[in-house]
Amino acid sequence: MSSAVINNDNPDAMEPTLQSILDQKSLRWIFVGGKGGVGKTTTSCSLAIQLAKVRRSVLLISTDPAHNLSDAFSQKFGKDARLVNGFDNLSAMEIDPNGSIQDLLAGQGEGEGAGGTADIGGMGGMMQDLAFAIPGIDEAMSFAEVLKQVKSLSYETIIFDTAPTGHTLRFLQFPSVLEKALSKVSQLSNQYGPLLNGFMGSNGTLPNGQNLNEMMEKLESLRETISEVNTQFKDEQLTTFVCVCIPEFLSLYETERMIQELSKYGIDTHSIVVNQLLFPKSGSDCEQCTARRRMQKKYLSQIEELYDDEFNVVKMPLLVEEVRGKEKLEEFSKMLITPFVPPSAN
Amino acid sequence: MPPLLIIIFAVELVVQLVNTIGATTINNLIWGILLSFPSALSTEFSVQRKKQAEYLKVRNELKATSSQDEFAKWAKLRRQHDKLLEDLEKQKASLDATRAKFDRSLTTVRLICTKGLQWFLPFWYSREPMFWLPHGWFPYYVEWFVSFPRAPMGSVSIVMWQAACSNFITLVFTMLVAIYGLAVAGRQDKQAVPVAAAAGKQGSKAKNSGKEEL
Numbered sequence: 001m002s003s004a005v006i007n008n009d010n011p012d013a014m015e016p017t018l019q020s021i022l023d024q025k026s027l028r029w030i031f032v033g034g035k036g037g038v039g040k041t042t043t044s045c046s047l048a049i050q051l052a053k054v055r056r057s058v059l060l061i062s063t064d065p066a067h068n069l070s071d072a073f074s075q076k077f078g079k080d081a082r083l084v085n086g087f088d089n090l091s092a093m094e095i096d097p098n099g100s101i102q103d104l105l106a107g108q109g110e111g112e113g114a115g116g117t118a119d120i121g122g123m124g125g126m127m128q129d130l131a132f133a134i135p136g137i138d139e140a141m142s143f144a145e146v147l148k149q150v151k152s153l154s155y156e157t158i159i160f161d162t163a164p165t166g167h168t169l170r171f172l173q174f175p176s177v178l179e180k181a182l183s184k185v186s187q188l189s190n191q192y193g194p195l196l197n198g199f200m201g202s203n204g205t206l207p208n209g210q211n212l213n214e215m216m217e218k219l220e221s222l223r224e225t226i227s228e229v230n231t232q233f234k235d236e237q238l239t240t241f242v243c244v245c246i247p248e249f250l251s252l253y254e255t256e257r258m259i260q261e262l263s264k265y266g267i268d269t270h271s272i273v274v275n276q277l278l279f280p281k282s283g284s285d286c287e288q289c290t291a292r293r294r295m296q297k298k299y300l301s302q303i304e305e306l307y308d309d310e311f312n313v314v315k316m317p318l319l320v321e322e323v324r325g326k327e328k329l330e331e332f333s334k335m336l337i338t339p340f341v342p343p344s345a346n
Numbered sequence: 347m348p349p350l351l352i353i354i355f356a357v358e359l360v361v362q363l364v365n366t367i368g369a370t371t372i373n374n375l376i377w378g379i380l381l382s383f384p385s386a387l388s389t390e391f392s393v394q395r396k397k398q399a400e401y402l403k404v405r406n407e408l409k410a411t412s413s414q415d416e417f418a419k420w421a422k423l424r425r426q427h428d429k430l431l432e433d434l435e436k437q438k439a440s441l442d443a444t445r446a447k448f449d450r451s452l453t454t455v456r457l458i459c460t461k462g463l464q465w466f467l468p469f470w471y472s473r474e475p476m477f478w479l480p481h482g483w484f485p486y487y488v489e490w491f492v493s494f495p496r497a498p499m500g501s502v503s504i505v506m507w508q509a510a511c512s513n514f515i516t517l518v519f520t521m522l523v524a525i526y527g528l529a530v531a532g533r534q535d536k537q538a539v540p541v542a543a544a545a546g547k548q549g550s551k552a553k554n555s556g557k558e559e560l
Contacts, residue, residue: 253417256421260425299417303417303418306417306422
């Protein structure tokens with residue numbers, strides 16, 4: 001703890017661990033992102049395990065359509081938060097960004113169509129098309145849903161294991177887009193609502209039994225939720241982004257791009273996890289290993305040159321076994337906090 | 347105030363000048379003169395130009411840097427590049443807006459000073475005689491025609507005077523342009539003689555080679 005404080009006073013020496021995230025008690029949302037296959041899930045699970053030791057309760061959410069949390073913990077997770085075996089304050093859930101909008105719309109149709117009028121692709125169908133047409137709405141809706149749930153569940157810290165880079169960025173830039181679109185829609189409905197209601201009869205019902213005003217109210221509440229989420233994500237006291245990469249060109253390129261985009265959206269990021277570092281034993285005659293080690297060294301030195309003064313660059317080794325199950329993850333997670341010492345340093 | 351005669355002539359002259367030189371050229375000229383004076387706008391432009399040069403330098407450097415061998419350097423350049431580009435675009439948009447506003451106001455002033463006066467003066471002074479014709483020199487129908495539409499009989503009306511000025515100026519301009527064209531053509535002809543000969547030779551050579559190929 002004390003060493004972290006010292007390091008915070010001296011920004012030139014960012015420590016090579018994620019201790020600062022553990023120490024920053026105000027953090028509520030932590031995103032873990034990077035290119036596919038660099039070890040996002042392993043990193044987020046490890047971070048969750050470490051956080052669970054210092055926080056009251058931690059929730060780990062995977063928004064990646066290819067869910068890996070179940071694999072990592074060898075335990076089935078679903079749409080509802082469930083305690084991870086062996087922990088009493090660490091829960092996990094997997095949400096499907098594409099599934100949740102379907103559920104949402106279906107639920108709405110059921111709820112409103114209870115009056116007996118079936119949804120025969122009239123106005124309801126049109127609204128669905130409209131909703132799907134807004135780029136990234138599915139993710140935002142799912143995030144809004146999750147956040148509603150999460151708020152009621154009162155977790156201290158929530159870790160998002162996000163989908164690979166492009167996906168994440170699309171979602172992050174998007175609340176502002178949706179906010180604009182929705183504010184336009186509400187404005188329209190305010191202007192033309194009375195006119196439409198005049199057409200549709202005295203009680204203002206749409207052909208499928210939905211009420212225009214009610215629908216607009218729903219949209220409005222969604223907009224409010226999303227704008228709230230947006231402000232929370234842009235607050236560096238509440239939110240941070242952990243970039244995971246491997247010392248290879250494309251991964252590095254994507255990471256740089258992501259960091260730039262994040263700073264454009266005003267989302268705080270000050271940690272990079274460099275994963276899958278090779279440390280072949282001295283005297284090893286594995287040609288591929290030494291060649292790869294050379295390449296990794298090259299990119300590692302570039303990473304140090306580029307990010308060392310502003311980021312916590314955490315170096316994680318490539319293990320000889322799969323990191324699966326609670327014990328191995330715990331073992332792995334220790335290296336996030338205490339820097340890994342290569343075995344063949346001499 | 348100078349006599350109306352002169353004003354009408356001057357207006358016609360200006361119109362003819364604008365038509366010959368071109369409105370865009372005049373706008374550019376005035377814009378250039380405006381920028382050559384030390385002002386906030388001209389400093390903004392010089393800053394923009396400096397930034398552009400810097401941007402080009404960074405871009406060249408970025409192109410010369412291998413992203414795979416020197417990633418850190420490349421990424422830093424890239425950040426600089428992106429920032430400069432964004433700045434430049436923002437600034438360019440604001441400067442373009444200033445220029446458009448300037449063009450618009452200048453066009454308005456020009457239209458008022460030319461087309462506006464061209465229409466307004468004949469309308470306002472339609473009853474005013476420009477000058478009187480010597481009595482009895484011209485037959486009645488000529489006097490009627492030159493005083494058309496509303497000037498007193500025996501005088502020259504403003505509309506007629508305007509038409510006369512316009513025709514005269516057009517004639518003189520056409521003449522000047524023709525003389526200038528002739529002079530330029532003459533000079534070019536003199537210079538062009540050797541070139542033409544060379545071209546002729548080349549042409550014959552080409553013909554010969556063509557024959558050989560055949």
